[in-house]
Amino acid sequence: STEQAFVTLATNDSYARGAMVLGKSLRNHKTSKKLVVLVGPHVSDQSRAVLHKIFDEVRLVDVLDSGDTAHLAMMKRPDLGVTFTKLHCWTLTHYSKCVFMDADTLVVSNIDELFDREELSAAPDPGWPDCFNSGVFVFRPSNETYGKLLQYCTEHGSFDGGDQGVLNGFFSDWATADINKHLPFIYNMSSIAIYTYLPAFKQYGANAKVVHFLGQMKPWSYTYNLTQRTLRGDVQASSQPGFLLQWWALYSAEVLPMLVREYGDQPFISG
Amino acid sequence: STEQAFVTLATNDSYARGAMVLGKSLRNHKTSKKLVVLVGPHVSDQSRAVLHKIFDEVRLVDVLDSGDTAHLAMMKRPDLGVTFTKLHCWTLTHYSKCVFMDADTLVVSNIDELFDREELSAAPDPGWPDCFNSGVFVFRPSNETYGKLLQYCTEHGSFDGGDQGVLNGFFSDWATADINKHLPFIYNMSSIAIYTYLPAFKQYGANAKVVHFLGQMKPWSYTYNLTQRTLRGDVQASSQPGFLLQWWALYSAEVLPMLVREYGDQPFISG
Ligand SMILES: O=c1ccn([C@@H]2O[C@H](COP(=O)(O)OP(=O)(O)O)[C@@H](O)[C@H]2O)c(=O)[nH]1
Numbered sequence: 001s002t003e004q005a006f007v008t009l010a011t012n013d014s015y016a017r018g019a020m021v022l023g024k025s026l027r028n029h030k031t032s033k034k035l036v037v038l039v040g041p042h043v044s045d046q047s048r049a050v051l052h053k054i055f056d057e058v059r060l061v062d063v064l065d066s067g068d069t070a071h072l073a074m075m076k077r078p079d080l081g082v083t084f085t086k087l088h089c090w091t092l093t094h095y096s097k098c099v100f101m102d103a104d105t106l107v108v109s110n111i112d113e114l115f116d117r118e119e120l121s122a123a124p125d126p127g128w129p130d131c132f133n134s135g136v137f138v139f140r141p142s143n144e145t146y147g148k149l150l151q152y153c154t155e156h157g158s159f160d161g162g163d164q165g166v167l168n169g170f171f172s173d174w175a176t177a178d179i180n181k182h183l184p185f186i187y188n189m190s191s192i193a194i195y196t197y198l199p200a201f202k203q204y205g206a207n208a209k210v211v212h213f214l215g216q217m218k219p220w221s222y223t224y225n226l227t228q229r230t231l232r233g234d235v236q237a238s239s240q241p242g243f244l245l246q247w248w249a250l251y252s253a254e255v256l257p258m259l260v261r262e263y264g265d266q267p268f269i270s271g
Numbered sequence: 272s273t274e275q276a277f278v279t280l281a282t283n284d285s286y287a288r289g290a291m292v293l294g295k296s297l298r299n300h301k302t303s304k305k306l307v308v309l310v311g312p313h314v315s316d317q318s319r320a321v322l323h324k325i326f327d328e329v330r331l332v333d334v335l336d337s338g339d340t341a342h343l344a345m346m347k348r349p350d351l352g353v354t355f356t357k358l359h360c361w362t363l364t365h366y367s368k369c370v371f372m373d374a375d376t377l378v379v380s381n382i383d384e385l386f387d388r389e390e391l392s393a394a395p396d397p398g399w400p401d402c403f404n405s406g407v408f409v410f411r412p413s414n415e416t417y418g419k420l421l422q423y424c425t426e427h428g429s430f431d432g433g434d435q436g437v438l439n440g441f442f443s444d445w446a447t448a449d450i451n452k453h454l455p456f457i458y459n460m461s462s463i464a465i466y467t468y469l470p471a472f473k474q475y476g477a478n479a480k481v482v483h484f485l486g487q488m489k490p491w492s493y494t495y496n497l498t499q500r501t502l503r504g505d506v507q508a509s510s511q512p513g514f515l516l517q518w519w520a521l522y523s524a525e526v527l528p529m530l531v532r533e534y535g536d537q538p539f540i541s542g
Pocket residue numbers: 008009010011012015079080082083086101102103104105135213214215216
């Protein structure tokens with residue numbers, strides 16, 4: 001196949017809302033690629049119905065879990081073992097090349113140029129910058145690679161208990177081999193940058209193409225006032241209220257009406 | 272010339288203590304390179320005398336200052352304008368190649384292999400990883416480059432008010448041009464990595480070759496108990512008490528006796 005696709009993942013209805021907003025943001029910026037969402041069995045029928053309206057393909061996958069509570073506790077993220085499920089994306093062999101994007105990312109300009117890159121291209125992680133962040137990456141679906149990845153998981157586990165540890169272990173020459181596999185940070189810009197190096201954010205942040213709401217607080221964890229278009233609660237702590245408001249504007253204008261149609265008139269405005 | 276040198280900088284007696292420890296750590300790991308320290312006019316005669324015992328060359332430079340209080344305030348580091356003084360290192364044209372190291376770095380293994388790299392090689396900054404951290408970098412002294420750097424400062428200033436902003440502006444293709452100019456993060460490992468991505472630190476931190484105590488709290492800001500070999504105060508916040516103790520062990524065993532000899536018996540054990 002020569003088809004290409006953006007791929008995301010949601011194992012529950014909260015992350016599904018993230019996937020909906022991501023899908024809409026890709027459409028609004030006129031991507032020419034297919035959109036695929038991998039869903040776990042716990043995603044409700046209503047959420048799936050909405051996902052079907054936004055994505056070209058909604059694919060059911062079984063949930064993989066690292067079961068590695070020790071490493072995940074180190075990051076205070078016991079929930080991340082389930083991110084092993086991400087590895088299923090390599091089985092999408094009816095596409096020649098894909099870009100995986102976390103469900104907590106938001107596209108703010110067309111990024112189809114990412115398909116010029118080769119596997120495995122990704123942006124540096126701001127925590128340990130010789131690791132790539134696994135929230136946005138270019139890959140080639142392949143059952144062979146999928147098999148090797150699962151084998152790697154079995155033999156070596158994940159140094160952080162999540163998919164990022166596995167993928168960095170497996171694609172271990174990312175930091176040293178090929179500069180073209182280093183996506184610019186603006187393709188996976190996380191809020192961490194704002195509080196660790198504010199002047200750089202002020203200098204380069206306006207060029208952001210993808211915003212990544214990584215960490216424990218997700219856009220859908222906040223409560224939004226639909227009439228005032230403001231967020232309630234400790235938004236300062238998020239450090240990127242502007243992007244958060246952008247996420248909520250898109251969610252309330254284009255996703256919420258679809259959810260209301262499926263579910264009835266529950267408000268869906270708080271996390 | 273074909274001589275090569277490690278270069279550091281101290282504009283006051285506090286940073287001079289850092290430079291002494293750095294110099295000792297390079298000697299202890301048997302570097303074959305020359306050691307140079309640039310000193311500002313405020314460094315005392317006694318400190319200079321000690322520096323002369325550790326370094327091959329102690330070179331007086333005038334203090335440059337960015338005078339850019341606005342950007343520095345953003346980082347809560349009003350003191351960093353003076354880091355423009357670092358640019359003087361390009362005038363060391365009696366060396367063919369040099370490695371600059373901040374006075375708040377500590378070498379924990381031989382790193383002479385850095386001289387195989389070309390200008391400008393540096394490790395990614397964990398805050399905005401498409402910027403390099405200017406605490407450790409490989410460069411070629413050149414009066415021409417020095418002139419261009421000063422001109423760049425005049426025309427563009429520094430986006431962060433310090434030397435890192437200037438150098439990243441000037442060597443602006445670092446993130447995209449040549450993977451060989453990306454030093455592994457273990458050549459400039461900062462404590463930020465510990466609290467932002469602890470599992471990666473546990474996985475890779477043991478390979479550290481250079482520890483960088485960046486940020487407001489420097490090793491010499493703490494108070495050390497010489498008999499118990501422990502640090503007083505809020506050491507947790509530093510997140511790398513192990514490396515801090517290593518710094519203090521070296522300082523107290525090898526630098527303090529030299530300072531005492533020059534100054535008399537003042538204790539020099541608190542910041
Ligand atoms: O319970 C979960 C946790 C994660 N994910 C998926 O795995 C990705 C990675 O997790 P997360 O974004 O929470 O990790 P972070 O970026 O905060 O490290 C998410 O974006 C989702 O696509 C999911 O579907 N369900």
